[in-house]
Amino acid sequence: MIELGANLSALVERFEGIGPISGPALARRAVALLDLTRLDEDCDEAAVTTLCRRAETRIGPVAAVCVRPRFIAVARNCLDRAGSGVRVATVVNYPAGDDDIARIGSETAQVVAAGVDEIELVLPYRRYLAGDHEAALAAVTACRAVAGPDVTLKVILETGCFRDGRLLGRLAREVAASGADFLKTSSGLVVPGATLSAVAVLLGAIHDRGGRVGLKVSGGIRDVAAAARYLALADAIMGPEWAGPPTFRIGASALLETLLAVS
Numbered sequence: 001m002i003e004l005g006a007n008l009s010a011l012v013e014r015f016e017g018i019g020p021i022s023g024p025a026l027a028r029r030a031v032a033l034l035d036l037t038r039l040d041e042d043c044d045e046a047a048v049t050t051l052c053r054r055a056e057t058r059i060g061p062v063a064a065v066c067v068r069p070r071f072i073a074v075a076r077n078c079l080d081r082a083g084s085g086v087r088v089a090t091v092v093n094y095p096a097g098d099d100d101i102a103r104i105g106s107e108t109a110q111v112v113a114a115g116v117d118e119i120e121l122v123l124p125y126r127r128y129l130a131g132d133h134e135a136a137l138a139a140v141t142a143c144r145a146v147a148g149p150d151v152t153l154k155v156i157l158e159t160g161c162f163r164d165g166r167l168l169g170r171l172a173r174e175v176a177a178s179g180a181d182f183l184k185t186s187s188g189l190v191v192p193g194a195t196l197s198a199v200a201v202l203l204g205a206i207h208d209r210g211g212r213v214g215l216k217v218s219g220g221i222r223d224v225a226a227a228a229r230y231l232a233l234a235d236a237i238m239g240p241e242w243a244g245p246p247t248f249r250i251g252a253s254a255l256l257e258t259l260l261a262v263s
Contacts, residue, residue, distance in 0.1 A: 030259050031062060034252065035065070035249050048078070064249070069110065069111050090111050140178040155180040203238060207237055224258055
């Protein structure tokens with residue numbers, strides 16, 4: 001584990017220079033950290049069932065599947081029958097990320113009642129960028145209160161919208177303090193999605209909290225080398241034992257077949 005200093009850019013440059021990395025050990029590690037996701041509007045029960053079947057691979061299960069709220073029961077039944085231990089996740093306040101606290105609370109209550117294990121909440125990031133930090137963070141507090149302690153709360157920050165690293169670091173610390181279990185880079189709908197610079201800032205905030213908050217890297221991760229760089233960065237900042245399914249996830253469904261091919 002390295003010592004964190006003020007110059008995160010030098011650290012990022014170090015990991016940007018890492019060449020293509022692959023191999024069975026990396027594949028096994030990365031597969032266990034994957035969240036397979038299917039959130040398209042035209043998704044149906046058959047597609048969700050297929051997603052859940054993909055989640056149990058020949059080298060072990062992925063961490064979670066993430067589906068629309070209306071498919072929680074389908075995913076729950078499929079995964080419970082398989083006995084895989086794969087967790088069921090869904091989205092709240094998606095995709096707009098507005099600040100209707102009553103609606104966020106209602107959505108959260110519905111998905112908890114449906115049996116979800118993990119919630120991915122889109123932060124009202126536009127309000128935060130506009131300077132209304134209190135309104136944005138109220139969404140996290142409300143979702144946390146309704147979800148209760150047994151549901152994992154991941155908060156989607158849309159880091160690609162934050163050009164100021166100091167503001168992003170402040171956001172990460174405040175979201176963590178408001179009850180988030182994970183910080184997530186992106187919904188995948190905002191460009192850019194994940195970047196090494198943004199992930200370094202989030203890991204710095206997580207490091208400051210003693211590693212008690214997790215990180216989900218998502219948005220534009222298209223190859224094994226990219227996943228390896230994010231893992232290497234996490235290992236360097238947090239230590240090689242920190243990044244496991246309870247603390248680190250990769251949102252890149254398309255990577256699964258590639259990882260299996262090199263395993």
